[in-house]
Amino acid sequence: MKNPLLVFNSNGIYCPKGDFYIDPWKPVDKAIITHAHSDHAKAGHRHYLSHHDSKSILKQRLGWEIKLETKDYGEIIKINEVKVSLHPAGHILGSAQIRVEAGGEVWCVSGDYKTQPDPIAVNFEPVPCHTFITECTFGLPVYQWPDEAETITQIENWWKENQQKGKISLISAYSLGKAQRILALIDQSIGKIYCHGAVHTVNELYKRAKKLQGHFPYLSSEIKKEALIGTLIIAPPSAVSSSWAGKLKPLSVGAVSGWMMLRGSKRRQNVDRGFILSDHADWQGLNKAIRQTQSENVICTHGYAEVFAEWLNQNGYNGMSEKTFFESENSEVDIEN
Amino acid sequence: MRRFARLFEELDQTTKTNDRIRSLVSYLEDAEEEDKLWSVALLSGKRPKRGVNSTRMKEWAAEEAGIPFWLFEESYQVVGDMAETISLVLPFREGNNNDSLTDWMEKIIAIAGEEEEVKRQFVVNSWKELRKKERLIFNKLIGGSFRIGVSQKTMVRALSKHSGKGVSELAHRLTGQWSPQTHTYHSLIEEGAGDEDLSKPYPFYLAYPLDEKSDFNAKPEEWYAERKWDGIRGQLISRGGEVFVWTRGEELVTEKYPELMALRQFLPEGVVLDGEILSYKDRLPLPFSELQRRIGRKNVGKKLLCDVPIIMVAYDLLEYNGKDLRASSLLERRTILEKVVSAVNHPNLHISRLLEFKNKNDLAKIRQESRQHRTEGLMLKRKNSEYKVGRKRGDWWKWKVDPLVIDAVMIYAMRGHGRRANLYTDYTFAVWNNKELVPFTKAYSGLTDDEFRQVDRFVKANILEKFGPVRSVRPELVFEIAFEGIAKSTHHKSGISLRFPRMNRWRQDKKPEEANTLTDLKEMLSIYG
């Protein structure tokens, strides 16, 4: 491609014509942030631009003093001669795809996205473009999500079973997005729900923005251990694998993530139960989304990028892969997938 | 099939023995008799032979999924289990077939003899008819790879709870030749495959490691001392004109050891000996690694029989003239045992010689020579001790030799399992050969949780290369590796293999250059191998 609209450089995805970055991993002047997950929203940029709904979380995570401008979905911003707009990605609250247009050429950066509906995030909307930069965290045909409702029923049944056995149910789910999705969907009348501090902080922001309802207090150390029997606790994976969780007894641990599709991943996480629920697109979702963009060029990042690009190549697209820093070696456990 | 799939899922979800037994019992309560028998067969590793070629299975699955074969292979690399990969890529909706496990087993066995196209149709239709969770099991059954991590012991315990029969009785009934085609659940569990009870062993009495708190006064009038043999603990049973050999894992292994079967005509009726199965040649036990060649083998060839001949070294007598002797003193049991062994007078049956000593110093000296005799240390047994059940403090002590040690450099790391799955805890160690580090052993135990966390941090910051799950690591950390034995090996680049290697301590005081060399290891091999 000659003079591409967006390039990958050592700081991140860069637009030379507009002189801005999308989700840069090193400090830059202008950063457009797809969503507030830590692998996409880094600290240290001079100017930030994001969706309105990402505002409080970004400030809470990156510092209240950051210079942040926010926009609604579909609003067009002109940066030099480049037209930029945000479009729903369906990943978490405030998550956006970034559409970039100049000289009749349209590119779209998906950020993280899912095509399944979400109780809180605005549902994914395909953006017609010439070049689509897509994530493919779950870009293999073995990842095909069951219905969300089916998974939630499984979680509820597991919780009830644990209540009968006099156990605490501890859910491992990342604290921004997944935890609130579960809270919004689960039958809160089954029993009392407590949240780990990291989850609670996000809950409060969601509640203030009227995106979440219900009573699920912070699990403080003052709460008596006996009072936890039969309750459901939601905590991030890092807390679940720490000594903090060891003190909860008797306990059953369930991990909620797309990785739970594979028995081996479940075994490696050493949890009692795995529940399949992801905020990323599955195999069918990725293919459908790409089809709907009607793009010719697809640049794959995140996850199985090379394999997925090859698959696209064999299916009439010009598929490429680019390395990004949106992933860590520990992706099964740490990253917000 | 549906109920069996649920059992499979439940067993897959927990490693706790009691939960597994609960799942198995509840399955047995629900299942039809013929399904029960098939489940017992499958859980005992009696599975039908592979009926369909696995490459064909992959091809058909890829075709149904609308993906190229290479993409299937890429996916398989990630999933690590072929049957699971197939079940995940299939695009079909949930099926609603209600055939029983037995129905399916019959179909699967029957298809093996059919033409390939018939097989293909059967497999694809079955995928469509089955529920998603059942497809995984179907693929494993038809691909001959059905395996489930439930020990025979766990299964027998569940069966015992369900049927009300004793554990040893059931364990015995399940040994030998049977299959769901030749037996019914009733005939197998209620009547047994044949000659029941005669072989029944006694539960083993196990010694405790000697420590400072041990009540051991080393008075020769109160204690027997013997060598601690490095073989397989076993009971040799002579009843009803037959001999039976059981190992400590409640496994009936008679057929593996023709040398012991040969004792049939020499042993008196109604005798149970407790002792050690050893490989023995030229008046010395062979290294354990040699014995290992016999353990896995059911049918032993002439060459192996000649290379690794077996004997039993008896050290206790649990039954004599058909009478249970366990409540009498070891002194009495040993007296009769000596008579029995000398009357048998056969080169394949030895007695564990008593060691002479006056005090603990004498014993300490004898213990030092343990390795020269290819033994693991000493056994100290109170003369007036009964033969108890299980591991008990007080009357029997084992006093093992100190392990061998060598300083080695960590060069590779892998993630651990279970609760350590997030940490790099499985390491490969190397010693120097000139300027090169030669890997010689793996080890994954012996450090404290805290040390593991520190080493994990080092690994993550010092990865050089990745090969699948293995990370090569900057060779900087030195560990003292302890092990119980050393043997020659053709499977290892270093030419040696260790027995029970573990990290004794982290030598933070040592630089990598100060680690031991391959020459040092070879020297140990020549002394202790």
Ligand SMILES: [Zn+2]
């Ligand atoms: Zn994300």
Ligand SMILES: [Zn+2]
């Ligand atoms: Zn991401």
